Amino acid sequence: MKIEAITLRELNMPLVHFFETSFGRTYARRVMLVTVHSDGLEGWGECVAGEQPYYSEEYIEGAWDVIVRYLAPSLLGKTIASGSKIPGLLEKVRQHRMAKAALENAVWDAEAQEKGVPLWQLLGGTHSEIACGVSIGIQDSHEQLLQKIETELTAGYQRIKVKVKPGWDVEVLAKIRARWPDILLSCDANSAYTMDDLPLLQKFEPFKLLMIEQPLWSDDFYYHSKLQKQLQTAICLDEAIRSARDTAAALELGAARIINIKVGRVGGFSEAITVHDVAERFNVPVWCGGMLESGIGRSHNVALSTLSNFKLPGDVSASKRYWEEDVIDPEVTVSPHGTIKVSDQPGRGYEVRKELIRRLTVREETLRA
Numbered sequence: 001m002k003i004e005a006i007t008l009r010e011l012n013m014p015l016v017h018f019f020e021t022s023f024g025r026t027y028a029r030r031v032m033l034v035t036v037h038s039d040g041l042e043g044w045g046e047c048v049a050g051e052q053p054y055y056s057e058e059y060i061e062g063a064w065d066v067i068v069r070y071l072a073p074s075l076l077g078k079t080i081a082s083g084s085k086i087p088g089l090l091e092k093v094r095q096h097r098m099a100k101a102a103l104e105n106a107v108w109d110a111e112a113q114e115k116g117v118p119l120w121q122l123l124g125g126t127h128s129e130i131a132c133g134v135s136i137g138i139q140d141s142h143e144q145l146l147q148k149i150e151t152e153l154t155a156g157y158q159r160i161k162v163k164v165k166p167g168w169d170v171e172v173l174a175k176i177r178a179r180w181p182d183i184l185l186s187c188d189a190n191s192a193y194t195m196d197d198l199p200l201l202q203k204f205e206p207f208k209l210l211m212i213e214q215p216l217w218s219d220d221f222y223y224h225s226k227l228q229k230q231l232q233t234a235i236c237l238d239e240a241i242r243s244a245r246d247t248a249a250a251l252e253l254g255a256a257r258i259i260n261i262k263v264g265r266v267g268g269f270s271e272a273i274t275v276h277d278v279a280e281r282f283n284v285p286v287w288c289g290g291m292l293e294s295g296i297g298r299s300h301n302v303a304l305s306t307l308s309n310f311k312l313p314g315d316v317s318a319s320k321r322y323w324e325e326d327v328i329d330p331e332v333t334v335s336p337h338g339t340i341k342v343s344d345q346p347g348r349g350y351e352v353r354k355e356l357i358r359r360l361t362v363r364e365e366t367l368r369a
């Protein structure tokens, strides 16, 4: 595949409902899409960087800039055999994993079309149906949160994850457990606690959580390993896992018993597959995280979730939970038993709604060799 041109777009996509984590509230996503043009094919990728550098150091303006100045020029005009060759071509640039992932995943997307195989099979996936959970943000009231959980359980989702932070934790979890004693329940702190909070985190134990996601610092394994020794509840790492090496280090230290894989956070499909394989070797299950993606990133998350060690329901849920209208056709839909069935069509298995994308686009730039 010859990389003839790369188009960057920013879409303004208001969320159906705001999403609040311990680091802030989001009402609309500035969605960055990348299109790789090659031999008449268009491969699509999504850069999941946030509006601000709060989840990680990456943010949309920075990602756009590093792609224009450094990453795209390393690919334009080159003939590339497969998406797996992209990390090697971009390795000179340190970090910027979400920006790199957008490009790499777009090439995988084009490769699947070129080879006429479903993207999930190209990635090495085996499940043809994936298990879905939901991530529910901090709400204005406990009542509103309980109402949302009720709605998602009725829709069939297999696991409920709620965001927590000091002041929105023990009481909230107690109310959820009192009402639903048996559901798969987890919480995500997005680094809202420190080791001084050990007594507080120990109060989570009676709620029989499937996991506590990223309780401590976003770049830490050491204190997580100390914390894990003092908790029955499994720790899951999200922010701290940036690579397969991180995964091995964290698991050797005993810093987690579950790993959240986000393809953007680890720099693209190649690294995500390696993270998956390392965790599998440690006998540690993984699940696919989400970054409030549009249909492009969402369809890629669906494909990745088909790999064998994705053994827990992910944060990959229906388009309509986020968007009035999604940019793919069909939208991502979830069955009444909380699963997404993957498509057997070549490529990502969802058409790109170009007219809708045109309407939502607020910035566009095409780069050529």
Ligand code: OSB
Pocket: 021, 055, 134, 135, 188, 190, 238, 289, 290, 291, 292, 293, 315
């Ligand atoms: O920590 O998993 C997270 C969204 C934005 C940033 C970080 C996280 C999240 C989510 C939402 O939990 C997952 C989703 O529904 O896409």
Ligand code: MG
Pocket: 188, 190, 213, 214, 238, 239, 260, 289
């Ligand atoms: Mg998380």
